[in-house]
Amino acid sequence: MDGVHDMGGRQGFGAVRYTQNAQAFHADWEVRANSLYAFAVRRGIFNMDEYRHAIERMEPRHYLAASYYERSLTSLATLLVEKGVVTREELEQRTQGHFPLAAPSAPGRSNAAARERFEPGDRVRVRSEHVPGHIRMPGYIRGKTGVVVSESPAYPFPDAHAHAVEAENEPTYDVRFRSEDLWLSAAEPALVHVGVFQSYLERTS
């Protein structure tokens, strides 16, 4: 889905609020939110693709205003409700307040019908696709051309795995793009490497 989570290349954001030795956690509840979602993954209640997608399905205003661990917490609660482990009513009875959840999911999809094996050095184009469900293709590479650098082991296909759709595992290709090809002249020169699932790619000359 073309959601607000797809941040790469968005303009208007200011300086990174950087400090040396910055912490991962700033409060006890953040540690606990992180542990609870990891606990649910360990218990097999949901997988990482479902978890990521439930974050992406948060209402955009909520997503942008929430801290990282509030997004974790919202995804966890959403999936527990959707999987029938708890009900929203029970959660709201326990909190005595509104418990914001993510929006419902759109359908997922299986692997591309035609998938090609690529070798390092091959030139590939990212298919120009818009899907309503989960996808791990940042919008800034859609339709863009790059060069294959390497191949990964096969992973569950996220577009299917986040939606309990049957699919084969497939590799990702590390594809090297030039930032000037991604944003034409409106980027600083750099090489941008993205792990792109096989189904998202087609050969080009």
Next chain:
Amino acid sequence: MQSVIQRTASVEQRVEAIQAALDARGMNATEGVEELDHLAQEQWIPKNGTRVVARAWVDPAFRARLLANGREAVGELGLTLPKHHRHLVVLENTATVQNIICCTLCSCTAFTIIGLPPDWYKDLEYRSRVVRESRTVLREMGLDLSPEVEIRVWDTTADTRYMVLPTQPPETIGWPEDKLAEIVTRDSMIGVARL
């Protein structure tokens, strides 16, 4: 129809509600999260990665294995990645190449090796800007690279994980491995700092 405007529960209340609801179903969440709290705060820390970097500096054969297959090589130091992180790619910096990692879609990292990500890594500013204006972002963060240094940004969009192997400061050549590990920082393994 009566409309009730409810206040939104605090994040602390929401966390407690989830934990209590899971416990009420006999899932022993309270017990389960204690171990995970410990892992997150005591085990998944940058110190793991600093040992990997120091070993790679002193042992060229290890360095070669690390660059060929990161997941297997860190296993030699007793370090592991979660099952779903099937691949660890180690990115070697040189005098003229600066690698830098990010996750524009969420905030993925090789957290069992380089530690759980710092706050700024997960912020919208870093995620939006680092792929498009990397040199400016690095400069703002205190790393002013000369123009001849090529920047390679690695966006963690799959379950392959990355860590940066920083260049060893020349004055530390010959130091013992444990002393070398102490000078390696998490931010140098993310690639936003040089040593």
